[in-house]
Amino acid sequence: MTSSQTAPAAERRTDVDLLRVVVVAGLVLFHSALVFDARDDFYVKNAETTGVTMVVTVLGVLWAMPLLFYVAGLAARHSLRRRGPAGYAAERLRRIAVPLVFATVAIVPVPQWLRSRADPAHQESYLEFLPRFFQVELDLAEFPFVLQGEYFETGHLWFLVLLLTFSLLLALAARWRTPPRLGERMAELTRRRGAVLLPALPLALISMILGLEEEYAGWSRWAYLIFFCYGFAFAADERFRQAVRRDLRLVAACGLALFAAGVPVLLSAGDDAFTASAPLAVLGRALYGAAGWCWLLAILGFLDRAPARPAAGPASRPPRGALCAAICPRPCCPCTYCTSPSWSPSPTRWCAGRRRSRSSTPSSRPARSS
Numbered sequence: 001m002t003s004s005q006t007a008p009a010a011e012r013r014t015d016v017d018l019l020r021v022v023v024v025a026g027l028v029l030f031h032s033a034l035v036f037d038a039r040d041d042f043y044v045k046n047a048e049t050t051g052v053t054m055v056v057t058v059l060g061v062l063w064a065m066p067l068l069f070y071v072a073g074l075a076a077r078h079s080l081r082r083r084g085p086a087g088y089a090a091e092r093l094r095r096i097a098v099p100l101v102f103a104t105v106a107i108v109p110v111p112q113w114l115r116s117r118a119d120p121a122h123q124e125s126y127l128e129f130l131p132r133f134f135q136v137e138l139d140l141a142e143f144p145f146v147l148q149g150e151y152f153e154t155g156h157l158w159f160l161v162l163l164l165t166f167s168l169l170l171a172l173a174a175r176w177r178t179p180p181r182l183g184e185r186m187a188e189l190t191r192r193r194g195a196v197l198l199p200a201l202p203l204a205l206i207s208m209i210l211g212l213e214e215e216y217a218g219w220s221r222w223a224y225l226i227f228f229c230y231g232f233a234f235a236a237d238e239r240f241r242q243a244v245r246r247d248l249r250l251v252a253a254c255g256l257a258l259f260a261a262g263v264p265v266l267l268s269a270g271d272d273a274f275t276a277s278a279p280l281a282v283l284g285r286a287l288y289g290a291a292g293w294c295w296l297l298a299i300l301g302f303l304d305r306a307p308a309r310p311a312a313g314p315a316s317r318p319p320r321g322a323l324c325a326a327i328c329p330r331p332c333c334p335c336t337y338c339t340s341p342s343w344s345p346s347p348t349r350w351c352a353g354r355r356r357s358r359s360s361t362p363s364s365r366p367a368r369s370s
Helices: 014-036 052-061 064-106 109-116 126-133 155-176 182-189 200-210 221-234 238-246 248-268 279-303 322-327 348-359
Strands: none
Touching (some): 014 052, 014 064, 052 064, 064 279, 109 126, 155 221, 200 221, 238 279, 248 279
């Protein structure tokens, strides 16, 4: 794949744009609710807390962040085609790494400082706290969050850390090998009803084995990689979109059933349900992972509407000569088909006759009279 390759103009998904705006706005309400939540260890806490907030916010946690990674994978597909691996990596570093570094230095330490001041033993000023915040060590086991410290964190910017990592991995894979055509194979498979549910199986498996990470919005960091890859492979394929619209009721019903069964099982497994190996915890995480894919597809399928077909008539016809140029192997000017007053876009009969006339030999034609 080279940067010289040109890709067709991508269709603008206004439904996805609107949904992304709603999700980002909802994140403000979500984090505001954590101030009143009795379970989550947020930076600041209200004097009175409740457990109702967690029950309400889990409805958004199930699909909101997966949606952002799914849409990011869709955007990566078009950007990689247009810029090539090197250009795509440079663009991601410029648009993600630079804001990430700036915010980590200038913004992220503030909430950590506020949290530390809740302890009466730590009442130092912000400037006195900063050196302790940047006391870090390298921990490759936490990849891609390899910088760890007692107070250091990326905070709400963990999304950018994962997105930058996934983007660079994609660019590296595309540099050495053309990305596999997983989307095309899956699109062929989606001719069968219900096949769009199959990608839920890897998500269920990852949730079972690796667990869920509460600090990363209730999903494993590697589950987000799966959502990113799904967006890259499936989201731009019209056949997959048609299959989602076709199976929308089935997908929605499965999502509701998996959620209704999985969340109670997960909650009944106790406080360690996100990582425990107890049978109830493992089952609940598997149902949760599969439900997330179903909810994501159901929401996208509900908002995604097939484009309206243009009404039949002269205004909807392709330009005269365009069909002939695309179908006939040789130039055909003047073309009686294109210049006919009763012209209509159905050139099959005309092209067959045209090929027969070209295949005839001069000896078989009548001699011109003198």
